[in-house]
Amino acid sequence: MTAEKNQLLVTENLEQAYQKYRQLKLEVDEWIRKRGSYWLAGLSMNKESPYLPITDLPQDAIIELWQRLNISAKVEITDLKLQELWEQLKLGKNTMNPEMASRFQMAVSGVAKLASQAVSEKGVPEQKFNPRASENPEKNVVACPVCGEISTLAVLTEPDGKRVMHCSTCSFEWPVQRTGCLFCGSEDSKKLLYFDNEAFPGIEMGVCQICGQYFKEIDGRKLSAVDYLWEDMRTLPLNYATERWIEEQVRKDNQIN
Ligand SMILES: [Zn+2]
Ligand SMILES: [Zn+2]
Structure with a gap:
């Protein structure tokens, strides 16, 4: 009750x-x-x-x-x-x-x-991971080419699932590489984990075990024509859960080492 x-x-x-x-x-x-x-x-x-x-x-x-x-x-x-x-x-x-x-x-x-x-x-060309981004964060593939803010929201677009990043600040969308970690460039697919939650169909959280960063990925083929900014806000519990999971992993790793 x-x-x-x-x-x-x-x-x-x-x-x-x-x-x-x-x-x-x-x-x-x-x-x-x-x-x-x-x-x-x-x-x-x-x-x-x-x-x-x-x-x-x-x-x-x-x-x-x-x-x-x-x-x-x-x-x-x-x-x-x-x-x-x-x-x-x-x-x-x-x-x-x-x-x-x-x-x-x-x-x-x-x-x-x-x-x-x-x-x-x-439009802008497809952005690829830039190994020099650590010295220059605004050149990072997840930094919005227009306003420079970091985005953690990816969208797989219709019809073929091309991946774009969506900026929650200025709404700009730019194409990015389909595979690998957008934050550190790791191409090790075994180290990139995806989580979903049945309460939020069509949305997955991607966590990179190499750099410990995460992003949210909305499958726009399943959730087409949604307002992505609202969708991101509505599903913030997924971000909190992912952050808790990452903290837990870090804690366990520290205990082992
Ligand atoms: Zn922007
Ligand atoms: Zn990474």
Whole structure:
């Protein structure tokens, strides 16, 4: 009975969270439609990747979109106060409540998406593991070529299962090698373990036993037309479980050695 009740609560919270996310997402899309070309015209992108790191995004555009999201959530706050919250964040002090922080995240992502859409029109070549990435993390195959953020979300695309990485920050997708570890380049398939969970069909967690990194892989042939960002958030329990599993392995290894 209690378990059933808990399950119901979780489902209800998830449904509420989804509705909130959906509403913000629609606002962001609407803003991009109305204001996107104006802000895009003023963006100057680098010649090489990352084309537009998130630290270089126009602050005024982020405030504008953030304010739009606040209004949609019926939260009254001045632009000046938003600037202050942001300054605090830059100093490493997060003084925002979780809802304000998620609207801020959505605003940053929305502005980053402008650059992502512009680069998507041209596309980027398939990214292969770069052995020099350890000196230069932004050249890593899992670093988004547009905004430079690290992605841990891979998608196998229709129709033939080509693998792309999906950036949770700017939504950019780029093709990557189909086999091997994306983090350390290991081609030893026995050392790359895949876990699935019947609660989340069409999703697997890949763990590399060489470097201890993991990624989530969504099979887009089974879960086509899903919102990958929401899918990633909804399945965060898989990330926690994978992290716990890795910690456990490290602990056991230390006991043996
Ligand atoms: Zn990105
Ligand atoms: Zn690895």
